[in-house]
Amino acid sequence: MNLRQLSEKLGLSQTTVSRALNGYPEVKEETRRKVIEAAARYNYHPDTRAQSLATGRAKAIGHVIPHSTKHEMVNVVFADFIAGAGETYAANGYELIMSMVSDEDEAKAYRTLAQKRSVDGVIVHGPTLNDPRIALLQEIGLPFVVHGRSSEVPHEYSWLDVNNTRALERATEFLIDLGHRRIALINGLESMDFALRRRRGYLNALETAGIAADPKLMSSAEMTEPYGYTMAQKMLDGQNPPTAFIASSIVIAMGVRRAIEERGLTLGKDISIICFDDAISYFPNGDGEPIFTATRSSVREAGRRAAEILLDQINDPTRKSRHELWEAELVVGRSTGPAPTTTPAQSPPQAAAGAPAPRT
Numbered sequence: 493m494n495l496r497q498l499s500e501k502l503g504l505s506q507t508t509v510s511r512a513l514n515g516y517p518e519v520k521e522e523t524r525r526k527v528i529e530a531a532a533r534y535n536y537h538p539d540t541r542a543q544s545l546a547t548g549r550a551k552a553i554g555h556v557i558p559h560s561t562k563h564e565m566v567n568v569v570f571a572d573f574i575a576g577a578g579e580t581y582a583a584n585g586y587e588l589i590m591s592m593v594s595d596e597d598e599a600k601a602y603r604t605l606a607q608k609r610s611v612d613g614v615i616v617h618g619p620t621l622n623d624p625r626i627a628l629l630q631e632i633g634l635p636f637v638v639h640g641r642s643s644e645v646p647h648e649y650s651w652l653d654v655n656n657t658r659a660l661e662r663a664t665e666f667l668i669d670l671g672h673r674r675i676a677l678i679n680g681l682e683s684m685d686f687a688l689r690r691r692r693g694y695l696n697a698l699e700t701a702g703i704a705a706d707p708k709l710m711s712s713a714e715m716t717e718p719y720g721y722t723m724a725q726k727m728l729d730g731q732n733p734p735t736a737f738i739a740s741s742i743v744i745a746m747g748v749r750r751a752i753e754e755r756g757l758t759l760g761k762d763i764s765i766i767c768f769d770d771a772i773s774y775f776p777n778g779d780g781e782p783i784f785t786a787t788r789s790s791v792r793e794a795g796r797r798a799a800e801i802l803l804d805q806i807n808d809p810t811r812k813s814r815h816e817l818w819e820a821e822l823v824v825g826r827s828t829g830p831a832p833t834t835t836p837a838q839s840p841p842q843a844a845a846g847a848p849a850p851r852t
Contacts, residue, residue, distance in 0.1 A: 495510060553799070555614065557591065572795070573792065573795035613806050652801060656689035661696050674706075674736070678748065681712060690740055715744050782823050788823050
């Protein structure tokens with residue numbers, strides 16, 4: 493089907509149909525939705541080269557990803573965000589362009605995208621406390637949306653974030669209500685804004701309850717399963733071990749669970765765990781009943797919504813910056829229970845005489 497045939501089916505002019513598909517702001521939202529639905533129904537695909545020539549747009553969105561020596565941004569959470577954003581791009585006739593660069597070449601990559609007009613906008617991932625990319629993108633005039641926030645940046649910019657402070661505050665309060673007083677936080681990298689906000693929520697809850705924070709029960713590093721395992725082992729081997737853990741991701745929580753189960757301890761009885769769950773499509777928190785009690789917010793939905801905000805900004809450059817703060821849902825799973833009356837075992841159970849020692 494071509495543009496003329498689609499226009500005839502809709503009873504609209506070819507100009508109106510073309511403008512609706514190309515995101516022109518003067519087209520009514522009802523008309524735009526009608527045209528997009530018809531295009532999908534009749535399997536109409538506009539010529540993207542012709543669109544670019546006609547509109548001066550690249551019809552592409554960029555994601556610049558540094559392969560950092562300090563942290564690895566490309567992980568299961570990032571993949572789900574990209575999947576959500578990609579759905580929005582495809583529905584609106586946009587392509588996704590991903591650039592993998594070294595840390596020192598990141599600023600150059602943004603400037604090159606802007607100079608060559610390779611993309612119409614970008615989404616910024618993993619913002620730090622005072623992220624220099626925000627000022628850079630404003631300087632070069634490339635539309636952008638930040639997934640997360642950068643607390644110390646004074647400039648106005650569009651962002652979508654989860655209320656990380658409240659999510660971890662609520663998780664800590666939940667454990668305190670169960671009688672736990674030795675609560676450990678295994679956090680993400682605290683050079684990242686989200687991790688600092690999560691620590692703040694954890695500390696707020698402890699302070700409100702009159703519980704002194706113990707530095708030995710707090711850690712910060714790249715969010716991997718081995719990190720969760722190693723830190724849980726170390727903390728459980730301490731003189732006054734925790735009775736509960738808060739993990740900054742479900743990936744960390746899997747490592748904590750491995751450390752607990754290797755000691756012969758029971759999850760939710762001897763030790764409790766709460767995690768932050770990004771509701772990852774291919775890494776679900778159980779089938780039906782949740783494995784982990786968690787504060788949950790879908791990163792895939794965040795990808796879809798961040799992409800929508802960015803496309804709105806591209807279609808209407810006069811639109812004011814938009815801010816969306818999502819609250820995380822608390823879901824109760826099998827990983828939490830009342831604080832135990834005895835201290836958790838500090839080492840794995842000894843093998844019976846003649847039995848092989850457990851592998852580590």
